[in-house]
Structures are given as structure tokens and as C-alpha cells.
Amino acid sequence: MTDAADLRRRTAELLATHPPTRRPAPPLAEGPAGPHLWSDTDRLDFLRARFDAGLAWVHFPEGLGGLDAPRSLQAVVDAELAAAGAPDNDPGRIGIGLGMAAPTILRYGTEEQKQRFLRPLWTGEEVWCQLFSEPGAGSDLAALATRAVRDDNGNWVVDGQKVWTSSAHLARWAILVARTDPAVPKHQGLTYFVCDMTDPGVEVRPLRQITGEAEFNEVFLSGVRIPDAQRLGAVGDGWQVARTTLMNERVAIGGARSAREGGMIGVAAAAWRDRPELRTHDLHRRLLTLWVEAEVARLTGERLRQQLSRTLNSVRAGGTPTGQPGPEGSGMKLAFARLAQQISGWEVEFLGEDGLTYDDWTLRRPEGVDFTGREAGYRYLRAKGNSIEGGTSEVLLNIVAERVLGLPPEPRTDKDVAWKDLPR
Amino acid sequence: MTPTTPAAEPDLLYSEDEDALRAAVRALLADRCGPATVLAALETGRPYDPELWRSLTSEIGAAGLLVPEKFGGQGAGPREAAVVLEELGRAVAPVPYLTSAVLAVTALLGCDTDRTEVAGPLADLAEGRTVGALAVPLPTAPGGTGPATVRADADGALTGRVTSVADAAGAGLLLVPAEGPDGPALYAVDTAADGVCTEPVTPLDLTRPLAHVVFEGAPGRPLARGERARAAVERALRTGAGLLASEQLGLAEWCLTETVRYTGERTQFGRPIGSFQALKHRMAALWLDVASARAAARNAADALAGDGPDAPVAVAVAQAYCAPVAVRAAEECIQLHAGIGMTWEHPAHLYLKRAKTDELALGTPGRHRDALATLVDLAAP
Numbered sequence: 001m002t003d004a005a006d007l008r009r010r011t012a013e014l015l016a017t018h019p020p021t022r023r024p025a026p027p028l029a030e031g032p033a034g035p036h037l038w039s040d041t042d043r044l045d046f047l048r049a050r051f052d053a054g055l056a057w058v059h060f061p062e063g064l065g066g067l068d069a070p071r072s073l074q075a076v077v078d079a080e081l082a083a084a085g086a087p088d089n090d091p092g093r094i095g096i097g098l099g100m101a102a103p104t105i106l107r108y109g110t111e112e113q114k115q116r117f118l119r120p121l122w123t124g125e126e127v128w129c130q131l132f133s134e135p136g137a138g139s140d141l142a143a144l145a146t147r148a149v150r151d152d153n154g155n156w157v158v159d160g161q162k163v164w165t166s167s168a169h170l171a172r173w174a175i176l177v178a179r180t181d182p183a184v185p186k187h188q189g190l191t192y193f194v195c196d197m198t199d200p201g202v203e204v205r206p207l208r209q210i211t212g213e214a215e216f217n218e219v220f221l222s223g224v225r226i227p228d229a230q231r232l233g234a235v236g237d238g239w240q241v242a243r244t245t246l247m248n249e250r251v252a253i254g255g256a257r258s259a260r261e262g263g264m265i266g267v268a269a270a271a272w273r274d275r276p277e278l279r280t281h282d283l284h285r286r287l288l289t290l291w292v293e294a295e296v297a298r299l300t301g302e303r304l305r306q307q308l309s310r311t312l313n314s315v316r317a318g319g320t321p322t323g324q325p326g327p328e329g330s331g332m333k334l335a336f337a338r339l340a341q342q343i344s345g346w347e348v349e350f351l352g353e354d355g356l357t358y359d360d361w362t363l364r365r366p367e368g369v370d371f372t373g374r375e376a377g378y379r380y381l382r383a384k385g386n387s388i389e390g391g392t393s394e395v396l397l398n399i400v401a402e403r404v405l406g407l408p409p410e411p412r413t414d415k416d417v418a419w420k421d422l423p424r
Numbered sequence: 425m426t427p428t429t430p431a432a433e434p435d436l437l438y439s440e441d442e443d444a445l446r447a448a449v450r451a452l453l454a455d456r457c458g459p460a461t462v463l464a465a466l467e468t469g470r471p472y473d474p475e476l477w478r479s480l481t482s483e484i485g486a487a488g489l490l491v492p493e494k495f496g497g498q499g500a501g502p503r504e505a506a507v508v509l510e511e512l513g514r515a516v517a518p519v520p521y522l523t524s525a526v527l528a529v530t531a532l533l534g535c536d537t538d539r540t541e542v543a544g545p546l547a548d549l550a551e552g553r554t555v556g557a558l559a560v561p562l563p564t565a566p567g568g569t570g571p572a573t574v575r576a577d578a579d580g581a582l583t584g585r586v587t588s589v590a591d592a593a594g595a596g597l598l599l600v601p602a603e604g605p606d607g608p609a610l611y612a613v614d615t616a617a618d619g620v621c622t623e624p625v626t627p628l629d630l631t632r633p634l635a636h637v638v639f640e641g642a643p644g645r646p647l648a649r650g651e652r653a654r655a656a657v658e659r660a661l662r663t664g665a666g667l668l669a670s671e672q673l674g675l676a677e678w679c680l681t682e683t684v685r686y687t688g689e690r691t692q693f694g695r696p697i698g699s700f701q702a703l704k705h706r707m708a709a710l711w712l713d714v715a716s717a718r719a720a721a722r723n724a725a726d727a728l729a730g731d732g733p734d735a736p737v738a739v740a741v742a743q744a745y746c747a748p749v750a751v752r753a754a755e756e757c758i759q760l761h762a763g764i765g766m767t768w769e770h771p772a773h774l775y776l777k778r779a780k781t782d783e784l785a786l787g788t789p790g791r792h793r794d795a796l797a798t799l800v801d802l803a804a805p
Contacts (some may be wrong), residue, residue, distance in 0.1 A: 288802060303719040307437065397708040400711055407696075407704045409699060411699070
């Protein structure tokens with residue numbers, strides 16, 4: 001079994017064979033200081049070597065960037081590499097690949113698919129996006145209407161419209177759920193694919209949000225061709241595969257590991273310390289309440305991670321559970337969204353006159369998403385999406401109530417009806 | 425930068441030994457401390473259930489968890505005591521565990537345990553032969569207890585009054601913070617001694633009796649003086665507040681479990697009422713609160729066990745968070761049970777009364793948030 005000492009040794013070996021010697025700083029305009037000083041070639045060489053050494057995500061299997069080690073030991077590797085000034089894979093830019101596509105490919109992909117997709121996904125050479133939501137299928141994702149039809153060669157032709165697609169304009173690949181059988185109830189007629197975003201039938205249009213940015217896109221699919229070898233899971237099993245993605249998405253959104261005062265509460269606490277002239281008793285009382293809730297949310301996420309890690313270890317020892325995030329991850333996302341909204345709202349109020357202004361309404365297309373980036377007004381507006389993206393808070397409460405607490409479901413009229421006969 | 429940094433990696437899970445301890449306590453309580461038993465004993469005037477206490481202390485050894493083996497204890501620690509408190513909270517058990525096995529024991533551990541005046545009572549408490557109580561008002565928060573209301577003369581005779589002491593009426597030994605001739609000191613007083621009078625009050629929470637204690641020249645045996653006495657009391661209050669979070673967790677968990685069970689069975693409008701989103705969303709939100717309370721309570725227990733510099737933050741966070749969760753869970757339990765939840769025969773009111781009393785005990789959430797303002801450098805205006 002791989003332990004922390006073993007990982008330190010392997011990390012040292014990687015650093016010895018690929019020493020992180022930085023290039024002279026480029027002219028100021030080319031980018032911020034730090035790991036970005038690496039030239040792209042050197043950076044990629046290092047990241048590929050790291051993947052091949054099994055130090056990318058240590059809990060993944062050997063040969064796929066991991067060492068079958070406990071997930072919690074990733075922190076050991078990350079700390080050693082950060083201390084050595086090694087470049088990272090810019091996880092903010094490739095979050096959908098790392099957080100959603102990768103765990104799904106790992107669980108449902110064929111050996112060829114894993115070998116083909118995971119390495120460039122992790123190094124960031126290939127950006128991924130997620131073609132799930134549609135104008136007519138939001139919370140009721142399983143009602144989606146994008147059609148995939150088999151051609152004479154057994155491959156697929158896809159037509160439809162997707163929406164809320166982050167990174168679609170940068171992406172090389174997409175994870176896609178499409179309807180392959182309209183004549184069966186909605187959950188049974190779906191199939192999961194990997195879609196080539198460079199296919200001529202893919203059209204990406206920016207979708208401007210309340211922040212002024214176009215972080216998301218609309219994606220139009222017209223006669224897009226997908227080889228059957230890019231199907232993930234069996235035909236008709238798309239919903240089951242998608243659930244793996246969605247569970248991981250909730251953990252990715254709400255479950256990022258953070259230090260005390262990481263995330264939004266750290267921004268608010270710093271503002272409080274920096275601007276004594278703006279303090280009031282009412283804001284103080286509310287800040288302390290939010291601080292406590294943020295600290296407890298952090299601990300709750302940490303506890304969930306410790307549980308996952310213990311489960312994973314027991315699986316290795318012959319136990320049965322899957323090690324995939326359970327519905328508990330929905331709870332973390334609920335807490336994260338509520339806190340992000342309350343804290344960012346608090347901050348705008350705290351700032352007084354400065355809270356009345358906004359940095360820039362220009363339409364831009366950011367490369368990644370940073371919930372705590374830019375200014376207070378942006379943070380406040382962007383946080384509104386936290387209780388909508390990746391499952392609305394209302395849907396997540398249903399998931400917790402029914403799958404965790406075992407409460408009886410709402411009466412459903414759509415479960416046993418063929419999708420084509422549902423009202424739309 | 426944060427002024428205080430949490431311990432590198434708190435262990436927020438339960439060990440196999442802790443699970444086994446929980447199973448033993450839970451089995452005992454299921455057998456001897458069901459809701460009907462607790463309800464029936466409420467108005468008997470007995471301060472606690474002596475048979476249950478005997479089983480808990482002599483068969484399971486729960487009273488000695490915080491005490492090293494050389495003093496007759498189990499040599500475990502706050503993590504294990506927290507597990508016992510979870511189960512006692514889940515059963516609203518009428519036993520003086522928090523007051524005797526946590527507050528009194530921790531106060532004694534803060535004194536010089538090489539002295540027989542300290543080691544003797546410590547062993548008695550650890551083995552459950554004696555029930556002890558720290559003579560402070562139940563709402564006292566850690567960090568600034570203020571001057572003692574009892575004075576001691578040079579011979580150790582105590583005079584004064586301490587209000588609202590939890591479990592004092594059933595205690596044999598009181599640990600009394602007093603202002604002595606040389607400053608603050610901690611004394612041991614037998615409740616049976618001349619000059620000690622406990623005046624029971626009618627408590628909101630009948631499962632944790634309260635009494636005012638009056639000392640009129642009562643004979644006190646000095647346990648610690650000066651800074652050591654102050655620190656021993658402070659440590660007891662901090663440990664008590666941190667572990668109370670686990671009792672609150674157990675309480676809240678019972679309320680949620682019972683509410684889920686009841687709303688899954690109760691049928692109105694032709695459906696189990698738990699299938700209505702208006703209700704299930706409230707229970708799901710409560711589940712998240714309880715899951716979060718567990719992380720906060722485990723973190724406090726782990727920090728107390730490690731005795732690191734972050735323990736005051738962990739305790740304040742746990743109390744500020746868990747106390748309102750227990751109250752909310754008990755309030756939701758009554759509302760979602762509706763009519764039946766309002767009756768004396770249904771045990772929900774026991775949980776509400778305990779939860780509301782616990783919210784005031786060892787510092788209100790507001791007091792703990794105030795403490796955090798200093799601890800984490802978020803100064804008031």
C-alpha cells in the first residue's frame with residue numbers, strides 16, 4: 001500500500017528528473033508571476049511526467065495518473081510540489097474535466113477511452129465541457145430532447161440544443177447525454193457520449209449573464225457525428241452514468257477543500273479587518289454568525305472527505321461500497337450556495353458607498369470561473385448562480401429528503417409514460 | 425492571514441472503539457431509559473435515576489473516561505466522553521454525566537493530582553461512587569467567570585450563595601470556586617456537611633435539576649489556589665461547553681429521526697405527510713444542520729483531546745453552532761408532529777426543554793460568538 005513516505009519519495013524523484021527551473025520572467029504584459037513563468041512546453045512536459053509517475057490524482061489506478069492510494073494523500077504530493085515551485089494544471093480552467101468527466105470516464109469508460117482521454121484531460125491539453133441542460137430540461141434533466149440516432153455503420157448522429165455550457169468555446173471534448181429511445185419512459189431512453197466539439201455540426205454562442213460576462217454558452221448540435229466507440233456505458237444507461245457525473249459535480253461545486261477562512265468568508269473577514277471605519281454592531285453580529293457557519297461548513301466538507309477516504313480504503317480491503325460521492329454531497333452544495341449568497345450580500349452592504357458601484361459590465365468570456373474573483377458586486381451576482389447550477393437547492397433538498405432520509409417521494413405522473421407522450 | 429490556524433488534520437470520524445462504546449451505552453439506554461421511563465420519572469422528585477447511573481458508571485465505566493487509569497479511570501478522553509454524551513442526549517437521560525463526569529472531573533484534573541485531597545475524590549467520581557458538581561451557575565461561559573459569589577475564610581469555612589447549579593441536589597460533593605484570603609481558590613465541600621443548603625428550583629428541563637446552593641460557614645477542603653484554581657475552573661467550563669455540543673448533536677438527531685419516522689407514517693390528504701415538499705424540505709434542511717453539527721462537535725472533542733492552541737476556537741464554534749441546531753430540531757419536531765407533539769405523553773417536549781436549557785448552558789451562542797471575535801481577530805466596532 002502506498003503511504004505518505006512513499007509518495008514523498010516518488011515526488012522527489014519526479015522533481016529530480018524534471019527540476020522546476022524557471023525561465024527568466026517574460027515582459028510584464030504576458031502574465032502574472034509564479035508558475036506561469038514556465039514556458040508552455042516545459043510546463044506540459046512536467047505535467048505529463050507527473051501524470052505518468054502516478055502523482056496526478058493518487059487515488060486513480062496505476063497507469064491512469066494514479067497509484068491506487070488513499071485520496072487523502074493527494075495533499076502530500078500537492079504540498080511537496082507547491083513547495084518546489086512546480087507548475088500546476090490550472091484546475092480552475094479545467095474544472096469540468098477534472099470534477100465531472102474524469103470520474104465518469106473512470107467508472108464507465110472502456111480501457112481505450114481511459115487511455116485516450118484521461119491524460120490530456122488532466123494536463124489541461126484538452127478542455128472538457130458538459131452538454132446536459134437544455135432549454136426544456138433544467139431541473140427535470142431526464143426529460144431532455146436532444147436526439148441521437150444510429151446510422152447504418154452503427155455510429156450516431158446528434159441533433160438538439162444545449163445550454164448553460166461553461167467552457168464550450170474552449171473545449172475539445174464534451175460529455176453529452178442524448179435521447180436514443182423516445183418510446184420508453186424518460187429515464188430509460190438516454191445514452192451517454194463523448195462528443196467532439198470540433199465537429200462542424202457544433203455551434204457555440206455566448207450566453208450573457210447577470211454579471212455582464214458570458215461564462216456560459218448555448219450549444220447547437222446539427223447532424224453531429226459521434227463514433228460508437230465514444231459511447232460511455234450501454235445504450236439506454238445514460239441516466240445512470242449521468243448520475244455519477246452529477247454527484248461529482250455537486251462535490252466539485254460545494255466540496256472544494258479549503259483552509260479556515262478560505263473562500264467567500266475569507267474575503268469578508270479581510271474586508272472587515274481592512275475597513276474599521278465601516279463597522280457597525282449589526283454587521284459585526286451577522287459576520288460572526290456567518291463566520292461560524294462557514295467554519296462549520298468547512299469542517300463538514302472535511303468530515304465528508306474523511307468518510308469517503310475511509311470507504312475507499314475499506315473497498316481496497318475487500319469491502320463493497322463504491323467510493324463515489326453519495327447524496328451527502330448534495331448537502332455540502334446546499335450549504336455552500338446559501339453561505340456564498342449570504343456572505344457576498346453582507347459584503348456589498350458592509351462596503352457602503354463602494355457597494356453601489358460595479359467594476360465593469362463589458363461582455364467578456366472568462367476562461368474559468370472564480371467565485372471569489374473581481375469585486376464585491378460581481379461576487380454577489382455570481383453567487384446567485386450557486387443555488388441553481390449543478391442542481392437547484394430545491395431539487396437537492398428533494399434528493400436529501402428522499403435518498404438520505406428515505407421520505408416518501410412526491411406522486412409522479414411522468415415515471416411510467418413513454419417520453420414521446422409527455423406534455424412539453 | 426488567519427490569526428489562529430486549526431490543527432493540521434482533525435479526526436472527525438468515530439474510531440472502532442468509539443463505535444463499540446456507543447453501542448454499549450445505547451443498548452443500556454434502550455433497555456433502561458426509554459421515553460416512557462423518562463416521562464414517568466419526571467415528577468417523582470428524584471434528581472436522577474440512580475440505577476441507571478450505577479450501570480453507566482460501574483458496568484460501562486463511563487464516568488471515568490476522562491480520568492487516567494492510575495486515578496481509577498479509563499484513561500480515555502474527550503472524544504470518548506463525547507460519544508457517551510451523544511447517546512445521553514439522544515435519550516434525554518436523567519443522569520448527572522455532564523456535571524459530574526465532565527465538569528467536576530475536569531476541574532479536579534486541573535488541580536494537583538499528587539495530593540490525596542484531589543486524587544481521592546477524583547477516583548470516587550471516576551468510579552461513580554460519588555456524584556460531583558462544579559458549583560457555578562449553569563449559564564456560566566468559559567473565559568471570564570467573574571468574581572466568585574462565595575467567600576472562604578482562613579480556616580476554609582465557606583459563606584455565600586451560588587444560583588442555578590445543575591445537578592446539585594443529587595450531588596454528594598461540590599467543587600466550589602470561592603474568593604479566599606489569598607485570592608481565588610477552589611474548595612471541596614460535602615453536601616451533607618453542616619452549613620450547606622441546596623434549594624431546588626423548578627427547572628424548565630426536568631431531566632437536569634437545578635438548585636441554588638447556600639453556604640453558611642460550610643467546611644471546605646482547599647483543592648487549588650490562585651491561578652491554578654482559576655485555570656482549573658476555566659478548563660472545566662471549556663471542556664464542558666465543547667462536549668455539551670455532542671449532547672446537543674444527540675438530541676437533534678433524535679428529533680430528526682423521530683420526525684422523519686412520524687411524517688413517513690402519518691397520512692393526511694391520502695398521502696404520507698412526509699411526501700409533501702413543504703415538509704420534506706424542512707427535514708432535509710435539518711439533516712444538513714445535524715450533519716454539520718456532527719462535524720463541529722467532533723472537531724471540538726478532537727481539539728479538546730489534542731489540547732492544542734486551537735481548542736478555544738473549536739469549542740466556541742461548536743457551541744455557537746450546535747446549540748441553535750438542537751433548539752431548531754426540537755422546535756421542528758414539535759411543529760411537524762403537530763397536535764401529538766404538543767401533548768405531555770409524547771416525549772418531544774423533553775427534547776425541547778433540554779435543548780432550550782442547553783442553549784443557555786455554559787454560555788449562549790452569542791457569548792461564544794463574542795469570544796470568537798477576539799479569538800479570530802474580528803474586533804467589534
